[in-house]
Amino acid sequence: MIYLDHNATTPVDAAVLEAMMPYFMHKYGNAASTAHRFGWVAADAVALAREHVAMLLNCEPNEIIFTSGATESVNMALKGVFEIYQTKGRHIVAVATEHKAVLDVCASLERRGAQVTYLPVDSNGLIDLAELEKAITPETILVCIMMANNETGVIQPIEAIGRLCKEHGVLFMSDITQAVGKLPVDVQALGIDIAPLSAHKMYGPKGVGALYLRRRGPRVKLTPMIEGGGHENGLRSGTLNVPGIVGLGMSAELAAETRTDYFNNTLYLRQMLEKTLLALPGARLNGHAGLRLPNTSNISFGGIRPGGLIKSLSNTVAVSSGSACTSALMEPSYVLKAMGVADELAYNSIRFSLGRNNTEAEIIEVTTLVQRLLESLSNG
Numbered sequence: 336m337i338y339l340d341h342n343a344t345t346p347v348d349a350a351v352l353e354a355m356m357p358y359f360m361h362k363y364g365n366a367a368s369t370a371h372r373f374g375w376v377a378a379d380a381v382a383l384a385r386e387h388v389a390m391l392l393n394c395e396p397n398e399i400i401f402t403s404g405a406t407e408s409v410n411m412a413l414k415g416v417f418e419i420y421q422t423k424g425r426h427i428v429a430v431a432t433e434h435k436a437v438l439d440v441c442a443s444l445e446r447r448g449a450q451v452t453y454l455p456v457d458s459n460g461l462i463d464l465a466e467l468e469k470a471i472t473p474e475t476i477l478v479c480i481m482m483a484n485n486e487t488g489v490i491q492p493i494e495a496i497g498r499l500c501k502e503h504g505v506l507f508m509s510d511i512t513q514a515v516g517k518l519p520v521d522v523q524a525l526g527i528d529i530a531p532l533s534a535h536k537m538y539g540p541k542g543v544g545a546l547y548l549r550r551r552g553p554r555v556k557l558t559p560m561i562e563g564g565g566h567e568n569g570l571r572s573g574t575l576n577v578p579g580i581v582g583l584g585m586s587a588e589l590a591a592e593t594r595t596d597y598f599n600n601t602l603y604l605r606q607m608l609e610k611t612l613l614a615l616p617g618a619r620l621n622g623h624a625g626l627r628l629p630n631t632s633n634i635s636f637g638g639i640r641p642g643g644l645i646k647s648l649s650n651t652v653a654v655s656s657g658s659a660c661t662s663a664l665m666e667p668s669y670v671l672k673a674m675g676v677a678d679e680l681a682y683n684s685i686r687f688s689l690g691r692n693n694t695e696a697e698i699i700e701v702t703t704l705v706q707r708l709l710e711s712l713s714n715g
Contacts, residue, residue: 339690346692359578365577384581387591393524415558459489484622487633487674516538532545635685
């Protein structure tokens with residue numbers, strides 16, 4: 336089976352697994368145990384991992400908080416900012432195409448008194464900077480705009496957004512989960528104050544992630560997410576997942592070393608895929624043609640029954656639909672609907688997300704299979 340669903344998750348790199356293994360069995364100390372060598376070894380491993388993540392983002396190690404993944408990081412950031420900055424205001428600006436982790440937390444905060452403005456996107460999936468500036472008020476405490484969309488791969492103008500937020504004295508959070516490891520993510524140059532990420536999107540283990548919090552210019556303050564011991568600068572108490580954190584650190588180190596090759600290789604394969612598929616009758620690209628992750632292609636196929644193509648592919652090619660199925664009711668992707676894609680096309684959208692181990696032969700096989708299935712489905 337050919338795996339083209341790397342935006343959902345990636346396989347753990349062999350070097351990452353090798354780095355993690357000793358911390359399950361031989362180096363099993365608690366990183367908070369300071370009275371003996373087992374604890375020191377674990378603490379040193381955590382410190383090294385923190386350095387690797389910080390180097391990947393161009394920040395200080397003490398600006399990295401380890402979590403269980405991007406969803407927890409998003410919850411920690413949004414809820415923590417809302418609770419501690421209420422004396423300034425209760426207004427948050429987000430984008431209609433944010434990940435559900437962001438949108439669901441925003442909805443929860445609205446029930447607690449927050450005012451949230453959801454910016455629209457154009458047909459390419461991009462926000463309008465003028466609309467963003469217009470949305471910022473004296474009550475705004477946070478702007479939340481993801482760097483790269485998980486469904487379409489569309490990359491927002493993060494550096495310009497960062498400058499705008501700085502001019503208005505507003506904190507800027509950007510979900511970098513899909514971008515990190517694929518694109519350069521320099522939080523200093525981009526003006527990002529808060530950034531969640533997950534290890535499993537960049538060939539690390541599931542169940543571990545991080546949250547970048549700026550400590551100077553401005554210093555970001557949060558209320559604690561989990562209390563009970565003062566771990567992670569008092570923001571997230573609990574015994575650290577040392578093997579997972581080691582895995583995240585190694586995946587960050589590898590991402591920094593391989594990012595250029597990853598970009599070039601996946602872009603080449605994506606262009607190869609799109610050259611064939613977008614030439615097919617009824618096919619259209621969803622998202623900006625150029626401002627996109629190198630590995631991501633979201634394509635709608637018209638003229639066939641809803642969901643027919645992805646169902647036909649499911650035993651041969653691992654891809655994702657732009658739709659979500661809940662309680663047997665198929666709903667078109669909210670991301671594509673926000674971009675103005677008609678329901679008929681949104682139902683038949685497929686996200687192809689490539690990875691570092693995909694090959695030209697696999698792309699040829701996938702495009703040939705899609706062509707054959709489209710002919711069958713359109714005739715049937």
